Amino acid sequence: MKKRIFALVDCNNFYVSCERLFNPKLAHRPVVVLSNNDGCIIARSNEAKALGINMGTPYFKAKNFLHRHRVKVFSSNYPLYGDLSRRVMTTLQQLEPEMEIYSIDEAFLRLPPDSGMNLNILGRQIRTTLKQHTGIPVSIGLGSTKTLAKIANRFAKKFPEYNGLLDLTAVDPDPFLNRCEINDVWGIGRGHAERLRARGVHTALDLTRRDDGWIRKQLTVTGLRTAMELRGISCISLEKEGKKKSISSSKSFGYQVETLNELREALATYITQAAVKLRLQQSTTGCLQVYLTTNRFSKTQTLYATRETINLAEPTANTGTLIKHGLERLQKIYRPGLRYQKCGVVLTNLVPAKSRQLNLFFKPDKRQSELMAAVDRINTRWGRHTIQHAAAGFTKPWQHRQEKKSPAYTTQWQDLPMVKASWPDSLLPDTFR
DNA sequence: TCTGGGGTCCTAGGACCC
DNA sequence: TCTGGGGTCCTAGGACCC
Numbered sequence: 001m002k003k004r005i006f007a008l009v010d011c012n013n014f015y016v017s018c019e020r021l022f023n024p025k026l027a028h029r030p031v032v033v034l035s036n037n038d039g040c041i042i043a044r045s046n047e048a049k050a051l052g053i054n055m056g057t058p059y060f061k062a063k064n065f066l067h068r069h070r071v072k073v074f075s076s077n078y079p080l081y082g083d084l085s086r087r088v089m090t091t092l093q094q095l096e097p098e099m100e101i102y103s104i105d106e107a108f109l110r111l112p113p114d115s116g117m118n119l120n121i122l123g124r125q126i127r128t129t130l131k132q133h134t135g136i137p138v139s140i141g142l143g144s145t146k147t148l149a150k151i152a153n154r155f156a157k158k159f160p161e162y163n164g165l166l167d168l169t170a171v172d173p174d175p176f177l178n179r180c181e182i183n184d185v186w187g188i189g190r191g192h193a194e195r196l197r198a199r200g201v202h203t204a205l206d207l208t209r210r211d212d213g214w215i216r217k218q219l220t221v222t223g224l225r226t227a228m229e230l231r232g233i234s235c236i237s238l239e240k241e242g243k244k245k246s247i248s249s250s251k252s253f254g255y256q257v258e259t260l261n262e263l264r265e266a267l268a269t270y271i272t273q274a275a276v277k278l279r280l281q282q283s284t285t286g287c288l289q290v291y292l293t294t295n296r297f298s299k300t301q302t303l304y305a306t307r308e309t310i311n312l313a314e315p316t317a318n319t320g321t322l323i324k325h326g327l328e329r330l331q332k333i334y335r336p337g338l339r340y341q342k343c344g345v346v347l348t349n350l351v352p353a354k355s356r357q358l359n360l361f362f363k364p365d366k367r368q369s370e371l372m373a374a375v376d377r378i379n380t381r382w383g384r385h386t387i388q389h390a391a392a393g394f395t396k397p398w399q400h401r402q403e404k405k406s407p408a409y410t411t412q413w414q415d416l417p418m419v420k421a422s423w424p425d426s427l428l429p430d431t432f433r
Numbered sequence: 434t435c436t437g438g439g440g441t442c443c444t445a446g447g448a449c450c451c
Numbered sequence: 452t453c454t455g456g457g458g459t460c461c462t463a464g465g466a467c468c469c
Binding site: 042076 | 434435439441444
């Protein structure tokens with residue numbers, strides 16, 4: 001069997017790199033990007049990391065520190081990051097069609113094993129092309145399994161001597177596994193890492209040397225797969241199929257919401273968003289879950305968190321139908337007198353729109369799907385809130401504001417960056433003189 | 434005052450069936 | 452006195468990921 005080679009291409013400090021792309025003054029300055037609601041720090045430039053700012057720190061706790069160190073702070077600007085991610089992925093796919101988009105800023109590639117091409121040169125080409133075409137810097141790790149490619153990528157990113165690229169298929173990986181802390185292994189989270197350390201497993205290499213039965217007992221089959229992957233036996237394949245198996249939409253409120261009316265508007269809004277994503281991947285949903293929760297950090301109010309699952313008689317992607325079912329159930333779980341922090345929706349049991357199982361008594365209404373298609377077309381063309389169900393509300397005061405958001409440089413005409421150029425007369429073509 | 438959002442996969446345990 | 456056992460399906464919850 002031919003040796004497999006996986007590459008993990010990961011954008012460096014992706015959200016920060018996106019902000020810097022249109023704001024070159026940010027280069028070499030510490031920069032952080034906040035989560036939705038300006039809640040937590042979710043991206044940091046190298047300079048911010050060097051200041052000791054941790055991933056996931058609540059913004060309100062770090063605010064003074066950031067100000068003191070003149071750290072530039074941004075709310076997250078998902079239209080911008082999403083658009084730049086699409087550009088990166090499109091460019092990458094042109095270079096290497098065997099690709100899996102793993103997250104907004106990461107992709108796995110499967111490289112042809114016998115291409116005769118020097119992998120180092122190929123990797124450098126990918127980095128250079130991405131930088132030229134999109135302006136986004138990336139790091140690349142190569143390994144005989146996805147888990148090893150992940151580890152290679154960590155080293156490539158962290159240590160400047162690798163210059164953004166490490167190929168673990170060309171060397172003995174053991175010394176690297178020995179330098180890799182167990183909690184830095186892909187698939188080993190905090191809980192498992194603690195458990196393993198208590199039993200003498202401190203590095204990735206330690207894990208590879210344990211007995212299969214023991215690993216399975218401690219970490220279940222997922223952990224065993226990870227261990228096999230670290231030993232160079234590929235167990236996790238490239239997933240090219242991009243369709244989601246579940247779709248969710250939720251957001252924390254801008255303030256503590258108490259009335260059923262506000263909750264209804266918010267839930268209808270999230271159902272609308274989820275339904276758009278559903279139709280975008282040409283699926284229908286057979287199951288709708290709605291949930292509702294009070295503030296989980298509150299010290300004065302007991303936590304109320306509940307959800308309702310609705311199995312639909314026949315799968316649908318119709319926003320109106322989904323809103324109707326969702327609001328009915330919301331009524332059931334609403335408790336007056338509580339202050340709610342968040343609600344949301346999860347769509348599961350997704351089936352392709354073309355092959356859904358119809359109910360014996362169900363007459364497919366072609367006009368309904370045509371209506372949805374028309375609404376989607378209009379909202380794509382004119383902006384996503386141009387047409388909506390009245391149930392989703394109009395002013396939406398419960399929505400959260402994002403106070404430090406950069407412009408939508410690439411997705412809004414009015415936000416396009418302006419380039420000012422001045423040329424000495426001698427360089428201008430005759431027609432401009 | 435202020436702590437994100439969107440995913441995947443696995444397992445235990447209950448319901449149900451024969 | 453004394454009431455089975457094994458299989459399958461579903462779901463909630465947990466762990467992990469970015």
